[in-house]
Amino acid sequence: MKLPFPEFKSQIDRRISKLLKEAEKSFVVGVFDRDSIRRLESFARRGKSLRGSLVMFSYRLFKNGFSQEALDMAAALELIHSALLIQDDIMDEDEMRRGVKAVHRQYAWVGKKLKIKNPDHFGESAAICLSDIAFFFAFGVLGRLKIDLGAKRELWKLFSRELITTALGQMEDVAASPARKKELTLYLAKTARYTFVLPLLAGALLAGKRRAELKKFEKLGEVLGIIFQLKDDELDGEQKRFNKEISRFGRMAKKLIFSLSDKKQKEAFSDLLAYSLSREF
Template sequence: MQQYLSQQKQNLTEEIRRACRREAAAMEQKNPRASDLFTLLADFSTRGKMIRGSLVSLGAGLVAGEAPPAALPLGAAMELFQSALLIHDDIMDRDTMRRGQSTVHHYYALEAAKYGTDDAAHLGESLGICAGDVAIFLAFSLVNEAGLIAGNHHELVGLFSREMSIVGTAQMSDVAWSDGWGDPNLAEVISLYRYKTGRYTFSLPLSAGALIAGADRRFRDLLEEYGELLGILFQIRDDELGLFGESEEVGKPIGSDIAEGKKTLFYLMLKKAAEGEALSVLERIYGKGKAGIDEVRQIRKIAVSTGVLSSVETMMDDYKRKAEAVLDQILSFGIGREPWSGYLRQLLDYVCRRNS
């Protein structure tokens, strides 16, 4: 699967750069900032693993045995949507590093500071919001392009519009909870993982790929269910890496979820399990705007001593078994072709074991 992802990343990189060059050329007479913006978007969008974009071809390959022409612009659209969400998310979280480099709004803030701007940080955030918006508009133009190629333009645009609204409203809950507006329970956090991460990261690209390849609704429903379970596993693993990972591997500061007071699965379980001094430590550190390595180590110790880490790992095992059961149903259709069905199995293993 690594070879497949590597090849897909190469193809998607070329497609994203093509789209950005095209837009820059169309707009260069209208706005002098266009060229720099689309260069920045192309560079930012091609730094990641591009799993979402690759899953479009995987969903199509399961049905058709190969990825149709529409899969490439559609995969590029997925990556540009992802870039937009990350750009905006970094502003909300006040993160200055993403994928080992400056976040987009921080880059603009640094550039603004060179010109002596009075409030470079605010200007950076404002320009970052604009950059994220443009990435969304460009992504939808590629969805439109893919739909015209595949012959299901209206259904495809409708699918992406609905799913992007779902992830947007889920993000609203995440941000509100982090700032103390409401106190979610465990079921609500898992629901957030299902709709903020699961459907957008896995269900949408797999289902969209299957759609352009001609799959029926029953098959796509199973792919979407599988994607939701993958997303829950992915987000739980992400929470674990946010606490126990290393900044160099994860690509963002370890402890950022703690500093921001994110209502993660770990947070809820720690709050319930901790007592006495351990609970005092949690209340003193979580959501206070800063969590260095010393604070992170204290939380790690509590997670181990209270059995929370062990409980989370058991929960992941349960969700993995559920995902395996759905995968068996998908393959029972007889529609899954190799190597695509093998990639679908390997995807589950990757989600559970990834280190970044």
Template sequence: MLESFHEYKKQILEYLKDFLAEKKIHFQKVNFLGTRLIDQILDFSSKGKMIRGGLVFQASKMFGKEIDLNVVRTSAALELLQSSLLIHDDIMDRDFYRRGEKTLFYQYKEMGDLKSFKESYHFGEAMGICVGDIGFFLTFEILSELTTPSSIKDKLLGFYAKESSYVGLAQMQDIYYSFSDDEIQENDILSLYLYKTARYTFSLPLASGAILAEESDFVIAQLEKLGEVLGLIFQMKDDELGLFGDEKITGKPIGSDIQEGKKTLFYLYLFQNPENREQLKKIFGNPEIGSQEISLVQEMIKKHGIQERIKAKIEELEKQAMAYIQELPISVQKKSFLDELLKYNLKRTK
């Protein structure tokens, strides 16, 4: 599956290079910061796997849609949206590194250091916010250039706007939970997973491909539901990899969710057990903890069988995904890609 996605990434990158090269000409006329900004957005975007954009390609092909410029544009817009969200996410999470390289806002912080700016950290944050915002605007500029029938174009523009706002609202929820001691329920966390990750990672690209192929409302809705389930599995696996994965493979520091006080299912299940609850309160949300505290949390997770509980939930979701795939009015051969996507999601290591 990933071999096809490498080819899709090449096409998306080729389009983004041309699109951003044109933007650079115009941005240079505004001020001296435009050239650097465009180079940073392109460099940042090119480092990702571009799975979301690839899913637009694959879903379009699955429904017999020719891979034309509209498919490439829609895919590129989604990848630009993803990059912008990550640029802002790094600021909110105070992450200095992503994919083994300095985050964008931290690069600006270092610029501030070199120029002896007062409050160079705040300068970096502010500049990073601006770059992320511009990325959002460019996302919708790309979509505005679609040459599909107006009904398709309008549907995609509305879909992207709606899902983008959902992600923003879910991000607010995530931040609130990180600061708050309010008691939360499993449904609260699943809702967060759904709108912060699942829908825009899987529902949006899969349904976008079906929209471009002018599929029925039933098929589009079915793909949205399938995407939600795939996305929930994706996030649960992501949480697990953040605790037990290999940093060299994931590119994410082990235990960072603990330091940031992220309210995950692992967190919820740990705190449901009264044993060591007070000790856990001192660990979660504490950026100063080290490997010893992280190892302690890992041992508690194993002791209380939490990995097994998560695995059982993933297995339930797997059954739901298989049912949604089965109900789609497409051939077994076309469904094979969705089966493969489900398997990839279940077995991924990064």
């Protein structure tokens, strides 16, 4: 099974643009309304849409064909991811993101242009507001999903729990020493859960699976998410330190994949493991 992530990304990008363009007509507050929506659209579409693609990947493991609800959930998750990245750049004092100036640095430039007294503070404040817009808009999209009320409650619980875990992990990361930042428990809380576990479980729940049926999916999500983060650190120049851990978690993932009873799922997760190890999109 070849991972259709490029196809998914194209669909997600188009959906994000359509949803935000529809929203643009509804908000007329001042000089920043249209600029904010367009800035958010540009930022969200610059990413690889991995998390949104995993929603659609997981959904298709259980149901064939296109699903508008899966696409909308994928778009919502990418907007949430964008919001988290905007905040992360402020906390880490990063200047660049996705090949362009970080959003708070973009707004700092706007602040200088408008001759605001403290443009850097304005930039961070405006970026936080834009991340809030992304969060609220995304949850509005999730709230409008045309699905069974029980399934919708399960999905809201899932999103709430996993994003709280991410926020707590981020707090730990901000306070952590350089050595602590590389601990696997922090990888799990800050990255693995919301990068892999959340979208994999969300897509399966949307396809009609029950939470109790998804224990192996959850564990696979954790292991693949840790591999994904370890590969990030390896690619950042710490190869020797992480080779052993990557191999260990790779073996764990293979055992979990082998234990799956469904042939389609085995093939799909084998491809997903290969993607996590190669990081080629």
